[in-house]
Amino acid sequence: MAPSKSESAYRLLHERITEGTFSPGYRLVLGTIAAELGCSVVPVREAIRRLEAEGLVTFERNVGATVAAADTTLYLHTMQTLAIIEGAATALSAPFIDENQLAAARAINQAMSDLLVDFNAPRFTQLNNEFHQVLYRNCPNPHILELVHRGWDRLAVMRSSSFTHIPGRARESVKEHAGLLDLIEAKAPAAQIEQAARAHRTTTLNAYLAAASLPASPL
Amino acid sequence: MAPSKSESAYRLLHERITEGTFSPGYRLVLGTIAAELGCSVVPVREAIRRLEAEGLVTFERNVGATVAAADTTLYLHTMQTLAIIEGAATALSAPFIDENQLAAARAINQAMSDLLVDFNAPRFTQLNNEFHQVLYRNCPNPHILELVHRGWDRLAVMRSSSFTHIPGRARESVKEHAGLLDLIEAKAPAAQIEQAARAHRTTTLNAYLAAASLPASPL
DNA sequence: GTGTATGAAATCGTATACGATCCAGTGTGA
């Protein structure tokens, strides 16, 4: 069956926001979006409220909705949250990763490694996303999986605007990926995998925190 | 300013669902709720979609909304998620807990201890909630705090229906609380507090898992 | 020049209305 109009509106807006077409601060006017979609404002409202619940949009009464702002603090909090959730997701997922998936992850990481000589940030980011998805995809707890996705979405919104890559981090990142894969392949204890996956993200987080003269994350 | 009608509807439904007035499976009919609130269906729809995004309600197209079902698997997944998030929230909160808060937490735990002789499950649950709130309330990361609240809400929905207390667990619980408070007071490392807070919840989770002949949580 | 009042335009919030869809109960034929 054709998706409902509110569903279509949701998907369109979600895509535009995470892809960066609508960047943080962009004003989402009900009437305008409704006109573009060829529907009335009611389904658009619903879609926007959904996006609000996911943290991609902020909504103010009688004023309207804007794509969530990307201030540094929020970004860092989101990263910290994702470090925790994704670490757990990866650890829980590990026992269910089969050889094909492991091989796929190694291939992606190799591609990332190859990219280091002629660096291309968007491509690198994309491969990085794919890599991590393979690692947490098998997590048997759907709530955790959902939280991971929401975390990635939030980061995507903000990254599309203004957060720069840290020099030298790409190379480290590839190494850490390899280490993670080794742990998974060796069927290391869950706690150890969790710790490694979390640290992988926390390292980046702490680099940003240091750049902002803030103390490192205690976790 | 008076809250918007959609806000009122949201609050009413949220309360009724988490308090257990509307138990899992209860059918939320737009027209009925609208009539009760003295408003039209539009704001009610919005409220229900919000509850859906929070996982308290399931919504099916052209069919309607029901309070989220409470099957065992879901319940256990929610507990596992909360163990992880709340553990982190407690650890991050710890450095910001002042002496008054610590004293309040000790008082609550003492009340729980006193309750052991003449056990009263609802009262015990309530004190337990208050205790944990004091412990994670100061978490400086608002995303994590929000996730903790959502987790508690989800658990509240399901608990109000059918999950029974585990014999002897209350006494253990009080002891674990005391241990946690000691760690916080001693300004133990964040990782250690996280571990203890998580374990406190995981122990209960594993008891349920064992009762359902399922393997223990690896985290 | 600064600050405040004012009015119009833009936008939101919600009621109402009606077509679309689902569901349950009934009747028919094999």
Next chain:
DNA sequence: TCACACTGGATCGTATACGATTTCATACAC
């Protein structure tokens, strides 16, 4: 008896309409 088509009622999905609120530009007073 069972499977299946049919129908009426309940409920949902969304368009439209209009009052309420905010915002911003303009004009005026000091």
